[in-house]
Amino acid sequence: QVHLLQSGAVVMYPGASVEVSCKASGYHFSGFSVHWVRQAPGQGLEWMGWINPVSGVTKFAQKFQGRVAVSTDTSINTAYLHVNGLTSDDTAVYYCARDRNNFPDYWGQGTLVTVSA
Amino acid sequence: SYVLTQPPSLSVAPGQTATIFCQGSNIGGKSVHWHQQRPGQAPVLVIFNDRDRPSGIPERFSGSNSGNTATLTISRVEVGDEADYFCQVWDFTTDHLLFGGGTKLTVL
Numbered sequence: 001q002v003h004l005l006q007s008g009a010v011v012m013y014p015g016a017s018v019e020v021s022c023k024a025s026g027y028h029f030s031g032f033s034v035h036w037v038r039q040a041p042g043q044g045l046e047w048m049g050w051i052n053p054v055s056g057v058t059k060f061a062q063k064f065q066g067r068v069a070v071s072t073d074t075s076i077n078t079a080y081l082h083v084n085g086l087t088s089d090d091t092a093v094y095y096c097a098r099d100r101n102n103f104p105d106y107w108g109q110g111t112l113v114t115v116s117a
Numbered sequence: 118s119y120v121l122t123q124p125p126s127l128s129v130a131p132g133q134t135a136t137i138f139c140q141g142s143n144i145g146g147k148s149v150h151w152h153q154q155r156p157g158q159a160p161v162l163v164i165f166n167d168r169d170r171p172s173g174i175p176e177r178f179s180g181s182n183s184g185n186t187a188t189l190t191i192s193r194v195e196v197g198d199e200a201d202y203f204c205q206v207w208d209f210t211t212d213h214l215l216f217g218g219g220t221k222l223t224v225l
Contacts, residue, residue: 035214037214037216044201044218044219045152045154045160045203045219047216050214059212059213100165102148102207102214103148103150103165103207104152104160104162105162106162108159110159
């Protein structure tokens, strides 16, 4: 069955960078794009961007352009989210999700990133 | 930019029907998907392409979409259906994925 396993919770200082990983199993990783979505405490879902694992083409929501990068390593079926210049506003649960046809059909368990001095 | 609007909350008694709306300009011309998020858990897809159910999702969950409103209907509501429900579309003009603000369903 499809499974997306994300890296564990982290606490980061303001101004630091963070990387979240998302290891896929149960399907042909290269055949599906990967979305990244975040959720601040008590808030809704916010789409950050996505990546096509084969072409490497990415697309980001405007507010994240220039501060967020996504990548994949198809040899180990893993996608990565990298966020620079963290502030307290970046404290959130970050989710990866498999794209089916312009919608997520399977979600990772989420990774809590806490930004605190 | 395109905006999806959902009521923030809805309360229903067990066994009743919950109807959750998602409003957007001519949303009937888009494919709408619904994600359920139980407290403390990751989202789960419950309806895709307006009205299709992924395997494992009960038939009690159904969807429709027309005009400016998409609808998620949950029949014979159970305590386990208590969750936040998010509608979602793809905006082809910006190549962005969009979520509604979410509706918190409380089962009394």
